[in-house]
Amino acid sequence: MKVVLDANVILAAFATRGLCEAVMAVCLDQHEIVLSPAILAEVDRNLSRKFKLPAARSQEIGAFLREHAELVTPVELPSDVCRDPDDRAVLGTAVAGNAQCLITGDADLLILKQFQDIPILSPRAFYDKLR
Numbered sequence: 578m579k580v581v582l583d584a585n586v587i588l589a590a591f592a593t594r595g596l597c598e599a600v601m602a603v604c605l606d607q608h609e610i611v612l613s614p615a616i617l618a619e620v621d622r623n624l625s626r627k628f629k630l631p632a633a634r635s636q637e638i639g640a641f642l643r644e645h646a647e648l649v650t651p652v653e654l655p656s657d658v659c660r661d662p663d664d665r666a667v668l669g670t671a672v673a674g675n676a677q678c679l680i681t682g683d684a685d686l687l688i689l690k691q692f693q694d695i696p697i698l699s700p701r702a703f704y705d706k707l708r
Contacts, residue, residue: 579609579647581671583681584619586700591638592628600680600700603707610646611674615666617642649673658692661685671695678703 582590582604589597604610617639624635651669658668664686671679672693679697681687686697698706 578677579611579674580604580703581611581616581667581674581676581679583667583679583683583686584616584623585682586680587616587620587642588623588628589682589700591624596700596704597682600704603704604680605645610642611649611670611676612642612646613649613651613666613670613673615651616670617648619663647674659685659689668692 582601586597586600589595590601591598620642621635621639624630624638625632630638649670650673651666652672654665654669654672656662656665658665661683664683667679667681667683667686670676672695676695679686679692679695680700680703681697682699687699689697691697
């Protein structure tokens with residue numbers, strides 16, 4: 578299954594032990610991860626600012642993600658598709674990558690439940706669905 582991992586899921590996967598780390602491991606092993614430059618930029622920005630990771634470590638994570646994901650250019654979407662304008666790139670990534678699932682912890686995306694027939698699931702809902 579092709580899945581988009583939102584930046585918040587990726588950040589949690591690398592920063593903590595737990596559910597998002599398990600979701601990332603399952604996606605790397607059994608699914609195809611779809612990302613975009615916008616998602617990678619958000620990951621990089623937050624690894625540096627919020628998590629205070631050294632630039633070299635942040636670059637390693639970025640290279641790892643690029644190596645293990647299909648990179649697509651997000652489809653441009655109208656401004657009214659979601660509450661947060663920054664989330665349009667995430668939705669556009671899912672559309673451009675023909676994703677079958679978008680995994681996020683973002684309430685502004687989760688409230689949509691799906692977008693253009695692409696289910697939007699929390700990490701917990703995705704993990705439970707796999708069982």
